[in-house]
Amino acid sequence: MCRFVFALNCLLALLYPVTASAWGYQGHKVVGSIADKLLKPNAKEQVRQILGPNLDLRRVAPWADCVRSVVRHDNGTYEYVANPEHLDYEVPCTPFKSDAERAAMVDYVSRNWTTCTYQPDPNRPPQGCLNLFHFENIAIQRDRYEQGYRGTNERDLVAAIGAAIAVLADKPPSPLFSFKDKREALFLLAHFIGDLHQPLHVGTVYLDDDGKLVDPDKANPYDPKTETAGANAIQDQNLNLHHEWDDIPTDIGEASTRELLAAARKVPASQGPMESWPAAWATESLLVARDAFAGLSFKFNPPEPPDTRRQWFVSFDDHTAYLWQADLIKRKQLARGGARLAEILNTIWP
Numbered sequence: 001m002c003r004f005v006f007a008l009n010c011l012l013a014l015l016y017p018v019t020a021s022a023w024g025y026q027g028h029k030v031v032g033s034i035a036d037k038l039l040k041p042n043a044k045e046q047v048r049q050i051l052g053p054n055l056d057l058r059r060v061a062p063w064a065d066c067v068r069s070v071v072r073h074d075n076g077t078y079e080y081v082a083n084p085e086h087l088d089y090e091v092p093c094t095p096f097k098s099d100a101e102r103a104a105m106v107d108y109v110s111r112n113w114t115t116c117t118y119q120p121d122p123n124r125p126p127q128g129c130l131n132l133f134h135f136e137n138i139a140i141q142r143d144r145y146e147q148g149y150r151g152t153n154e155r156d157l158v159a160a161i162g163a164a165i166a167v168l169a170d171k172p173p174s175p176l177f178s179f180k181d182k183r184e185a186l187f188l189l190a191h192f193i194g195d196l197h198q199p200l201h202v203g204t205v206y207l208d209d210d211g212k213l214v215d216p217d218k219a220n221p222y223d224p225k226t227e228t229a230g231a232n233a234i235q236d237q238n239l240n241l242h243h244e245w246d247d248i249p250t251d252i253g254e255a256s257t258r259e260l261l262a263a264a265r266k267v268p269a270s271q272g273p274m275e276s277w278p279a280a281w282a283t284e285s286l287l288v289a290r291d292a293f294a295g296l297s298f299k300f301n302p303p304e305p306p307d308t309r310r311q312w313f314v315s316f317d318d319h320t321a322y323l324w325q326a327d328l329i330k331r332k333q334l335a336r337g338g339a340r341l342a343e344i345l346n347t348i349w350p
């Protein structure tokens with residue numbers, strides 16, 4: 001019992017005072033790092049040839065977030081601008097700070113900016129399509145990923161993973177994405193497989209002004225005001241709920257651990273053709289997201305002025321139990337992500 005209490009206190013000490021450390025890079029690096037260790041010889045050699053001697057999956061996995069520093073000017077030009085208020089965003093991007101690498105990021109963004117009709121967050125100005133590649137916003141009432149459900153779109157996370165796989169496997173490229181070569185596709189795949197295993201990048205809640213769950217696929221008409229943008233609009237104390245799920249347990253650090261690697265080796269092989277795997281993994285993450293929203297209730301915080309960003313507050317039936325559960329889920333999902341990234345590459349290059 002004492003050992004249990006001690007472990008709990010340690011865990012809570014690790015979880016509570018977290019400074020923002022997003023799946024945005026630590027988690028992505030961990031997923032890439034697990035995959036680096038699970039590649040079979042041929043896949044490892046192919047990855048080495050594509051990335052060169054100085055990069056590996058761990059280092060390239062954050063790249064798709066590094067490109068968020070590329071801004072589009074009003075005259076239609078693009079530029080890499082490090083945010084002076086968030087120089088921390090640059091930390092995982094140091095392998096890409098040369099002029100050539102920044103030019104490659106600007107090039108990627110300009111090719112994939114295309115304006116989208118689907119805008120998940122009605123409170124924000126329209127964004128480039130490439131922001132959609134990172135997530136689904138499927139209601140947790142659904143029991144599977146299926147294109148056409150609210151929160152999916154033709155340029156969603158599952159579609160983006162499929163497009164990256166096509167480039168790597170020498171299949172016909174999707175016309176909806178512009179992934180110019182295997183290097184870029186590998187950068188993106190390493191990142192998106194991580195995103196797919198963060199449950200709140202797939203499943204979410206839609207809420208009304210009483211803080212009650214609504215079903216966006218059955219609502220007639222659908223009310224965009226019920227959108228929580230993947231729980232980004234749900235606030236806990238200092239962070240929003242989405243961000244709390246982006247954080248990984250701090251004891252893991254930025255690379256695979258022995259425990260995670262052992263768990264990854266036990267992840268069952270995926271069934272059916274490789275092209276069907278991303279949707280199946282999205283279904284799995286959607287069901288995991290149900291657990292991430294279990295035991296929560298929400299209270300609407302009316303915005304002032306009324307047309308500004310809408311927000312809800314979260315409360316927990318049992319906060320300690322919730323944090324325990326979240327910690328376990330995150331470790332399991334990181335292991336799955338690493339295993340699946342390696343599984344795809346080992347399948348493309350057997």
Ligand SMILES: [Zn+2]
Nearest residue numbers: 064134191195
């Ligand atoms: Zn992402």
